[in-house]
Amino acid sequence: MKNTLFTFLCLLLVSTAFPQTYEAESGTLSGGANIQSCSSCSGSNQVGYLGGPTNGMVSIPVSVNVAGNYTLTIYYCTADPRTIFVTPNNGVYTGINCAASGGWTTVDSTTTDLALNAGNNIIRLDNGQGGYGPNIDKIKLQQSVTISFGSGNSIFYNLSTGTYNVSFGNKQLIKDAYAVCNSDAAYSSYTGYTSRSYSSASITDAFGNGTKHIITMNGSGLLQMQQVFYTYSGKDYFFTEVLLNGNGSNCYRMSPLTTAKVTLPAGGDMRALNVPFDNDAWVRYNALSMASANFTGAEVTGIYDNTSRNGLIVGSVEHTTWKTGVTVTGNGASSLSNLTVFGGFTSATVTRDGRGHGWVNVGGTSCKSPKIFVDYESDWRTAFETYGSATALAEPRYVSSWTHGTPFGWNSWGAVQSNLTLAKATSVVDFFANNCTTFRNSDNTLYIDLDSYWDNLASGGWTGDFSQLTTFVNYCKSKGFKAGIYWAPFVDWGKNAGGTVEGTSYQYQSCWTKVNGSPVDLDGARAMDPTHPATKGRIAYLIGKFKACGFEMIKLDFLAHASLEADSYYDNTIHTGMEAFRKGMEYVSDQLAGTMLTYAAISPNLATARYVNMRRIACDAYKDISETGYTLNSTTYGWWQKNIYNYIDADHLVFSTEPLAENRARMTSGIVTGTLITGDDYSTTGAWTTTAQSLLQNQDLLNISRNGNGKAFQPVEGNTGDQPNELFTTTIGNYQYLAIINFGSAAKTYTINLARIGLNPTATYSAVKELFTGVTSTASGSLNVTVPASDTKIYRITF
CATH class of the missing domain: 2.60.120.260 (Galactose-binding domain-like)
Structure with a gap:
């Protein structure tokens, strides 16, 4: 032993x-x-x-x-x-x-x-x-401990000072980093500790064979601290975390990486990416100039040169206990005076919280920070995709991955909204069955999804007669389609204190989330404690009714309400918002039991991935070019989430009476993000029906999503601040696809270096097809394109 x-x-x-x-x-x-x-x-x-x-x-x-x-x-x-x-x-x-x-x-x-x-x-x-x-x-x-990883990369830990440096190749990027833990007192790896020792152990886990490196620190009157590094054979990245051990080690903030000295090789266009916590309130990603960056974003950041594409990605891969913040302060063109990655982040505008982060491991004798990923690669986009894949490995899916075709379909919130009736819903089914017959995914089906106001079809409300909903489901099936439903399981829209929670004997006021003694309202809805038996009872009751009707898809909305920090939770083992979110989402998943394609709308960007198959990349967007631009800002800087979700989605594609050019752009936003969910009122005839019959039946376009398995395109550039990139690209088989979206009010000419989009600049490509028009051409070295105002072109380049 x-x-x-x-x-x-x-x-x-x-x-x-x-x-x-x-x-x-x-x-x-x-x-x-x-x-x-x-x-x-x-x-x-x-x-x-x-x-x-x-x-x-x-x-x-x-x-x-x-x-x-x-x-x-x-x-x-x-x-x-x-x-x-x-x-x-x-x-x-x-x-x-x-x-x-x-x-x-x-x-x-x-x-x-x-x-x-x-x-x-x-x-x-x-x-x-x-x-x-x-x-x-x-x-x-x-004398320092040298921890080697990947191809010529090293962590140098100074046992005298309690700080460490990180080098990738011959580039020392991070200097004098240290760990900080906030419990009843503040503990820092470089202050007070008089003894530091190093040990290591071989490990095998989801990342492969590796080594766990432990720096153990002790000092008189101090709780023991351990800085841990994880390195793996063949991996050019590492993970780090910090632990506080001993009685009273519970913490409300822990940072395994804090430094005032980050220096990247100078480049032509240095950027620092501010990533939001969720997709609520029309929030945007922002790729700021590195010199002017001064923010605390959520979970992860990228610090990179858009010209050379060299980039450092730092972020949390664990999201079931902590909300992680990343503070970035620029200091000149290529350096930072502050990079702090810490568990315990809350903000009224970013995480939607009205109080500080809960304490972790209350009553325990060892408290661990979130595990932080650190990677530097020659292409920041590749590094972000590596981060996405690492997150999926670090926190395996709670629900099974989706193995069927890329979701195509329709959602009622795009245009019908509160006017939803059984007649309208079945007329939409008829439109796709009879007048848009080749708009189908690789499973030869569509998802016809009833959004909010589905209860217009439930006589007597949530506790009433669901027979019209069952009729709708059966009608969808009769046409070869799958029916979807919508619900927000953690919110109370009625705010009726004395109202009885459906499926239970509790009153709503008993399960409201409270901060400083008062109920929390967000987005016009009152948050419900995800751990409360009333919340669970309502979830079990309604999901049971949906399953009985035969629905095969569910859109879950306002999920971030379940992640709010609270004064307390019904389950007294839960002390943080992310712990409560995990409890609530696991319960929802257990009730669904794999019977439906699960789609998240407003929700945390990263933590939601374990529990759903598909997630909307941004907030509500409808039809015009500005809303397409809003959606594609999130795709530009969040496309890598394709590696943690089965699909990311551009929300319902509404054509309405917008010009055809803007409709092409809106269609493109769906293609480059991943799935195709349209949203017009197809129970009536208008300009949108003609547009749909044209765009939604263009097989060259549909094949991108079918054959590419609905995976998002990469942005070509990452220097657009809080605006979208104009160029997106992906490779599917022997095709390189390039989408060009002109968001401006005037025509624009693009000269696109083929090497910049991943092609051989010395080769001649003789089969270049523009997919909206069908026009073919050749390209060598560069592609010269003029795109009209508020319009788009998608090229398929055969290689």
């Missing part, structure tokens, strides 16, 4: 080693380097004139007992930003950026990591670029 435990917990142990400090003036000076007085420097001296035309340098002899990797801290003075070159043992130098310290006698510090030999070594400091480096006060060496 002891041997097994030892193997599991302690394959390698490194204890804290005492740091070694060397004054710069103790080294050998050459070139123009000289010693200057400095009252604030240790030893009252510093070495200056490093670099310059005389190539001033200082070579400092150091000695270490053990060969390995060391963290080098450089203490310097400079009035302006400068670079110092660090060369160990006449080997390969590393250029270290040194921010202005505040003056030539004001000391600041920076760190890097280097390999040293056992015994004597020489560390040379200079500036090989012809410019001057900063003045150097001293250097400090501390």
